[in-house]
Structures are given as structure tokens and as C-alpha cells.
Amino acid sequence: MTEASERPNRPALSLHVPEPPARPGDEIDFSHIEIPAAGSVRRPDSAVPASDTHELVYSLIRVLDDEGKAVGPWDPKLDPDTLRRILRDMMMVRTFDDRMYRAQRQGKTSFYMKSTGEEAVAVAGAHALDREDMCFPTYRQQGLLVARDYPLVQMMCQIYSNRGDPLKGRQLPIMYASNSHGFFTISGNLATQFPQAVGWAMASAISGDSRIASAYIGDGSTAEGDFHAACTFAGVYRAPVILNVVNNQWAISTFSGIAGGDLTTFAARAVGYGIAGLRVDGNDALAVYAATRWAADRARANLGPTLIEFFTYRVEGHSTSDDPSVYRPQNAGAGWPLGDPVARLRQHLVSLGEWDDERHLAQLDSLDAEVRAAQKEAEKMGTLQSDPYLDIASMFEGVFEELPWHLKEQQAQALAEAEAKRK
Amino acid sequence: MSVMNMIQALNSAHHVMMERDPACVVLGEDIGYFGGVFRVTEHLQKKFGKERAFDSPISENGIVAIAVGMAAYGLRPIAEIQFADYIYPGFDQIVSEAAKMRYRSAGEWHLPMVIRSPYGGGIFGGQTHSQSPEALFTHIAGIKTVIPSNPYDAKGLLIAAIEDNDPVIFFEPKRIYNGPFDGYYERPVTPWAKHPAAEVPDGHYTVPLGKAAIVREGEAITILAYGTMVHVALATAAAEGVDAEVIDLRTLVPVDIETIEASVKKTGRCLILHEATRTSGFGAELSALVQERCFYNLEAPVARVTGWDTPYPHSMEWAYFPGPVRLGLALKKALED
Numbered sequence: 001m002t003e004a005s006e007r008p009n010r011p012a013l014s015l016h017v018p019e020p021p022a023r024p025g026d027e028i029d030f031s032h033i034e035i036p037a038a039g040s041v042r043r044p045d046s047a048v049p050a051s052d053t054h055e056l057v058y059s060l061i062r063v064l065d066d067e068g069k070a071v072g073p074w075d076p077k078l079d080p081d082t083l084r085r086i087l088r089d090m091m092m093v094r095t096f097d098d099r100m101y102r103a104q105r106q107g108k109t110s111f112y113m114k115s116t117g118e119e120a121v122a123v124a125g126a127h128a129l130d131r132e133d134m135c136f137p138t139y140r141q142q143g144l145l146v147a148r149d150y151p152l153v154q155m156m157c158q159i160y161s162n163r164g165d166p167l168k169g170r171q172l173p174i175m176y177a178s179n180s181h182g183f184f185t186i187s188g189n190l191a192t193q194f195p196q197a198v199g200w201a202m203a204s205a206i207s208g209d210s211r212i213a214s215a216y217i218g219d220g221s222t223a224e225g226d227f228h229a230a231c232t233f234a235g236v237y238r239a240p241v242i243l244n245v246v247n248n249q250w251a252i253s254t255f256s257g258i259a260g261g262d263l264t265t266f267a268a269r270a271v272g273y274g275i276a277g278l279r280v281d282g283n284d285a286l287a288v289y290a291a292t293r294w295a296a297d298r299a300r301a302n303l304g305p306t307l308i309e310f311f312t313y314r315v316e317g318h319s320t321s322d323d324p325s326v327y328r329p330q331n332a333g334a335g336w337p338l339g340d341p342v343a344r345l346r347q348h349l350v351s352l353g354e355w356d357d358e359r360h361l362a363q364l365d366s367l368d369a370e371v372r373a374a375q376k377e378a379e380k381m382g383t384l385q386s387d388p389y390l391d392i393a394s395m396f397e398g399v400f401e402e403l404p405w406h407l408k409e410q411q412a413q414a415l416a417e418a419e420a421k422r423k
Numbered sequence: 424m425s426v427m428n429m430i431q432a433l434n435s436a437h438h439v440m441m442e443r444d445p446a447c448v449v450l451g452e453d454i455g456y457f458g459g460v461f462r463v464t465e466h467l468q469k470k471f472g473k474e475r476a477f478d479s480p481i482s483e484n485g486i487v488a489i490a491v492g493m494a495a496y497g498l499r500p501i502a503e504i505q506f507a508d509y510i511y512p513g514f515d516q517i518v519s520e521a522a523k524m525r526y527r528s529a530g531e532w533h534l535p536m537v538i539r540s541p542y543g544g545g546i547f548g549g550q551t552h553s554q555s556p557e558a559l560f561t562h563i564a565g566i567k568t569v570i571p572s573n574p575y576d577a578k579g580l581l582i583a584a585i586e587d588n589d590p591v592i593f594f595e596p597k598r599i600y601n602g603p604f605d606g607y608y609e610r611p612v613t614p615w616a617k618h619p620a621a622e623v624p625d626g627h628y629t630v631p632l633g634k635a636a637i638v639r640e641g642e643a644i645t646i647l648a649y650g651t652m653v654h655v656a657l658a659t660a661a662a663e664g665v666d667a668e669v670i671d672l673r674t675l676v677p678v679d680i681e682t683i684e685a686s687v688k689k690t691g692r693c694l695i696l697h698e699a700t701r702t703s704g705f706g707a708e709l710s711a712l713v714q715e716r717c718f719y720n721l722e723a724p725v726a727r728v729t730g731w732d733t734p735y736p737h738s739m740e741w742a743y744f745p746g747p748v749r750l751g752l753a754l755k756k757a758l759e760d
Contacts (some may be wrong), residue, residue, distance in 0.1 A: 130462075166529060167528070167529045177531045178531060184532075185531060196488050197492060199494055199496070202489060202498035203492065229488055349603075398529060398530055399526050400525070400567070401588045418609050
């Protein structure tokens with residue numbers, strides 16, 4: 001390094017490191033967030049050129065107004081049964097999350113991740129897709145499984161890594177996988193699923209299929225190269241895929257500004273790739289549904305991908321291993337100006353005369369009973385603490401289709417070791 | 424039967440499999456209209472259409488990820504990484520995704536996919552067109568690593584790799600694409616045409632994965648080699664008058680331990696030859712296996728002849744390349760020990 005005295009007479013450079021607007025002890029302040037009125041964003045036809053969507057990436061598609069009325073061109077005009085089903089599924093996710101969070105605190109499993117405040121993204125999205133479409137989720141889209149009626153008991157067995165674990169004790173809790181439910185195996189290596197979804201969608205197109213893929217990624221992991229690869233390939237080959245960025249504004253302790261979220265919107269990434277882009281209120285189940293359906297229609301018409309940013313807020317910690325009060329103000333989520341997705345849809349249904357407090361409370365009770373019953377059933381097959389999945393021979397299966405010699409040898413050694421421990 | 428060089432044999436494998444199985448698709452940089460920088464994918468696009476053989480963006484990360492997604496869908500993608508030296512941006516998708524998919528999803532998904540890539544030196548490619556990164560992949564649970572050494576094996580192994588239901592890394596020793604280079608770089612190049620392994624069936628056949636070939640029987644010492652080094656081993660043994668048993672591993676994972684073990688127990692000596700850097704190279708694994716299984720039959724320490732632990736230097740290629748002189752000296756020592 002050159003000595004300061006030898007440097008030319010120019011101002012010294014300094015590095016900009018973004019900071020979130022509030023830290024612990026500060027007053028939480030969301031006043032800088034621009035929120036257009038519900039119903040104010042235009043809705044282009046889903047067949048328009050991608051560039052006709054590009055002004056939308058700086059706005060925010062919203063359907064539900066402050067009174068719970070569905071307004072504007074993006075109103076998907078869902079029938080009350082569908083609305084009630086979406087509400088029910090979101091409430092189920094929340095009930096399930098609370099129950100499993102508690103189970104982790106009781107030591108029945110090692111890890112859990114809630115999706116509090118983000119339930120609409122997965123649940124309303126799932127209902128806007130076809131049942132046969134393939135989702136490539138992150139760890140916070142358990143709502144997809146709930147919306148597609150995946151058995152709660154199996155989810156719990158996976159979380160407990162118990163004898164009933166469909167993934168045979170191999171995966172961290174909540175890293176579900178179910179081909180028949182269109183729920184791709186979750187990876188702990190973030191963003192990898194994003195270009196894989198594009199490859200799946202390209203394969204669907206090559207095969208003359210009509211199914212599409214829906215991929216999810218967090219705001220933080222859009223910084224990975226995988227995100228760039230996904231957008232590039234999706235755009236180039238017009239892959240029938242929906243690229244969902246779930247911007248919950250926090251990547252563990254790191255705010256979205258460190259992923260470039262202060263510089264522009266995540267939806268605006270679509271502009272550079274020349275693909276359609278939408279920016280959506282992620283806490284508005286109707287807006288989530290409408291945008292997903294718009295993108296699905298576009299993909300099914302062979303018009304290519306849509307990048308959707310769902311603007312939401314991670315109300316709770318990243319996981320059971322995280323304490324957000326050490327890096328952001330307490331109860332930061334409570335002040336989130338776009339509200340709570342469950343409360344907003346409930347308000348909407350009430351305003352339509354299709355729901356009331358009594359039914360709501362009764363549903364809470366019945367969901368709680370359903371989750372408790374499932375938990376009881378799951379715990380009959382053990383928990384990580386009491387009776388985990390322990391079939392040592394199976395540890396070596398599934399590395400390859402057939403067991404090669406070296407794994408057979410190691411399997412025999414592991415079994416002998418287990419035998420020695422028993423003695 | 425036709426006489427083919429390795430490029431033609433590999434190209435034939437693609438044509439045969441794309442004809443037989445509509446699930447086979449090929450992607451990679453420059454592989455479409457142009458047919459690949461080494462011509463391995465020539466005429467595929469013309470014959471099978473753009474949807475089944477297409478150029479990819481310059482994104483090895485993307486190429487591997489897209490192949491993973493396609494295989495998850497149910498296709499059998501064959502992805503080309505233009506040079507093995509460029510594979511690293513795709514490493515996470517190979518290591519964390521492709522290799523683990525069957526296991527982590529408990530069989531909900533498996534990935535019948537092949538990643539082909541020309542590798543190795545001897546072509547004055549400098550640091551970024553000469554590397555031999557096979558050991559990085561043999562270390563990963565869940566992928567197979569295959570390296571052919573002649574046209575017949577190249578086609579048969581590639582077809583077997585495509586038909587395999589697990590991901591396969593298929594490294595092609597590019598120095599022997601056009602002829603069986605034996606390390607005598609100052610001599611004129613021999614074409615494949617004169618080699619018996621250049622007689623290649625035109626149709627479908629396989630060379631099974633996990634099976635080595637004894638390419639020269641001998642009594643004095645076992646030489647374990649693969650790729651270009653098979654030819655270096657044969658030529659050097661002949662030049663030195665050593666009655667070596669030369670084993671072409673063909674598949675590194677799963678390695679054919681039976682053939683290795685039987686040979687070393689017979690000869691009592693073992694030398695491992697590879698072009699890759701020495702430290703933590705695949706030779707280290709082979710050496711350990713031989714030591715574990717044949718210790719009481721060994722009359723000398725297991726020897727390793729490899730590339731040096733340096734980047735691949737451009738102008739000093741022949742000082743780097745483990746050729747006949749380095750191997751000859753090591754053979755003498757191994758036989759005297």
C-alpha cells in the first residue's frame with residue numbers, strides 16, 4: 001500500500017455498508033415504504049410483451065383495501081368457498097407452525113422454521129396453480145404442502161426424524177420432499193432450486209407437456225449466482241416457470257439492503273433479463289392469487305417466465321436457532337404496514353358476509369384439534385429425542401440406485417459397530 | 424463396425440442414444456449448430472432438432488442446474504462442460520444437488536444425467552485448459568466418475584453412463600481424442616486408425632461402469648492408470664522392457680477393486696500413474712486401497728507417478744506432464760525396491 005504522503009491529492013475513498021433503518025432499542029419505522037392504494041395498479045393482459053410489465057416492478061399490486069374490500073383490476077373474483085379454503089389453509093399453517101415450534105422447544109426435534117406473516121405467499125400461490133404444477137420451494141413454503149393436502153402426520157414424522165419419517169432420518173427437519181404433491185426436495189444450499197425449476201420447466205416444454213414450474217427464493221439469496229443463471233436461462237428459452245422472490249426483508253440477521261434491496265426493487269431484476277415482472281403485496285392473499293394466476297396463464301401460453309416479488313415481512317425469527325431481538329427492534333413485525341395476511345382475508349370474508357367471528361374461533365379450535373391429533377399420531381412413531389429413525393443399514397441405501405462394493409463394506413462395518421455398542 | 428477416433432465414437436454414442444431414447448437431450452456451450460468445439464456433438468441439432476440439442480449461455484452453474492431440473496422432470500440430459508477447467512461454477516450444483524438428490528429425497532427423485540467434459544493436458548492449453556480435476560468428484564458420495572482411454576470404451580462407457588440412473592461425471596482425455604498419445608511428444612502423432620480399439624460397432628452397446636480392463640498382462644508390476652496415462656504406461660513398459668500388468672480403471676467410482684486386488688496379489692508391486700496433481704489425487708485413494716488389501720503381498724512400497732503440485736504451466740508442459748521418463752525412473756525404482 002502506498003504511504004498516505006505519496007498518494008495523489010485526491011479525496012480518500014470510503015466504503016458504503018448499508019444499515020437497516022432501525023436496530024434494537026430504536027423505534028421501528030416503516031414510513032419510508034411507499035404503499036400505493038389497493039386497486040391502483042393497472043393489470044395488463046397476460047400475453048403482453050414483457051416490457052409492458054416493467055413499470056409494474058416499481059409499484060405494488062394490491063387488491064384488499066384497508067376496509068377489506070377487494071378493489072381494482074387485479075381482483076381475482078374468487079368464490080367464497082375458495083376464499084374460505086385459502087383462509088383455512090393459512091390458519092392451518094400458523095397452527096401447525098406454533099405446534100411444531102413448541103415441539104422443538106420441548107426437545108422433540110432439533111430445528112423448526114415458521115412462516116408467520118408469509119402464509120399467503122405459499123397458500124394463495126398454491127391455489128392459483130394447477131395441482132400438477134411442480135413447486136421448487138425454499139424452507140418457508142410449508143403452505144404449499146398444506147394447500148395440497150399433504151398429510152400433517154407425515155410432515156411431523158419428517159420433523160421428528162422418527163420411524164415414520166418418509167425421508168428416513170436423512171434430512172434436517174422441514175426439508176420435506178414429495179413428488180406426488182409437486183413439492184421439490186428442499187435444499188439447505190440456498191437458491192439452488194431456482195435454476196433447477198427452470199430446467200424442469202424447460203423439460204416440460206421439450207416434452208410438449210402443459211405443466212409449469214413455480215420456484216421460490218428469498219430476498220437474501222437472490223445474490224447467489226444461481227439466481228442469475230435461473231433468470232438468464234428462463235428468459236432465453238422462455239421457460240414456463242414462475243420465479244417468485246419472497247422478499248421478507250430479512251436473511252437471518254441481514255436486512256435486504258445487503259442483497260441490494262435499497263437500490264431498487266427485487267421485481268426490477270426482471271427488467272434486466274427482459275422477462276415479465278410483477279411486484280405484489282405478499283400479505284394480500286387475493287393479490288398473491290391474482291399475480292400467480294397471471295404468471296401461470298402467461299407460462300401456459302408459452303410466453304415464458306414471470307419474476308414476481310412478494311413484498312412481505314418475516315414476523316418471527318429465521319428459525320428456532322435465531323433470536324431476532326438482538327439485531328432488530330422487538331416485535332418489528334407487528335408494525336408492518338401491510339398487515340397480517342390471515343387478518344386481512346378474514347376481514348374480507350366478513351365484509352362479504354361470508355364469515356364471522358364465531359366461525360373463525362370455531363375454525364381455530366378445530367384446526368388446533370386436528371394438529372394435536374396429528375401430533376399424537378406422529379409421536380406414536382417416535383420423536384428425535386425418544387425414538388428416532390435408526391435403521392443403520394438404510395443409511396447406505398439410496399446413495400446410488402444399487403449399493404456398490406465400498407458402501408456394502410462400510411454398511412457391514414457400521415452394523416458391526418452398532419452391534420458392538422449394544423453389547 | 425467402423426474405424427473411429429474418440430470424438431467420432433463419442434459422437435456416435437450421442438446419436439445412438441438420442442435415436443433410441445427421446446428423453447435424451449444435450450446442452451452445453453457451442454454444442455448446437457456448431458457441434459461443439461471438439462465436434463463431439465456434431466449434427467445432433469440437425470438430426471434431432473433444436474429442442475433436443477441446444478447451445479447454452481456461458482454459465483456452467485446454469486448448465487448443471489438446468490440438467491438437474493431436466494433429470495428431475497424425467498429426461499436424460501447430457502450436459503457438456505466445454506473444458507473440465509470450467510466446471511467449478513457448477514460445483515455446488517454437482518456436489519450439493521446432483522449427488523445428493525436420490526438420497527436426500529429418499530428416492531422421490533433420482534437424476535439420470537451425464538456431465539461430459541474434456542480434461543487433461545498435453546495440448547498446450549495452459550492452466551485453464553489442461554486440468555485433471557477427477558479427484559474432486561471421486562470424493563463426493565452419490566456421483567460416479569468415468570474416464571475412457573480409447574474409442575471403443577468411450578462409446579460403450581458413455582452409453583452406459585447415459586443409461587445409468589445416477590449422475591455420472593464423464594471426463595474425456597482430450598489429448599487422445601485424435602490418437603493414442605503415449606507421452607513421446609517429440610515423435611509424430613499416431614492416429615487411432617491403427618489401433619484395435621478404433622474398431623467401433625455402429626449401433627448400441629455398453630461397456631459396464633465399475634469394470635476395469637487389463638490392457639496388458641504381466642508379472643513384474645501392476646500399473647494402475649486411466650485416460651491418456653494408459654498409453655503412457657503401455658509405451659513406457661515396452662520401452663523399458665518391463666513385464667508390467669497395465670490396468671485401465673475406466674471407472675474411478677465405483678472402482679473395480681477385484682481386478683486391482685487380484686493383479687497386485689499376483690505381481691507384488693504396484694505403481695499408480697495419473698496426470699492430476701499428486702496431493703490428495705485419486706492415486707492416494709488407490710494407494711490406500713492397495714495397502715489395505717494387499718499389504719502382505721507387496722514386495723515394495725506402492726509408487727505414485729503424477730503431475731506436480733503446481734498449476735499446469737504453459738511453456739513447461741512437458742516438464743509437468745508425467746511422461747515416459749518420469750514413469751521409467753519410477754518403474755526402475757519400484758522394481759529395485
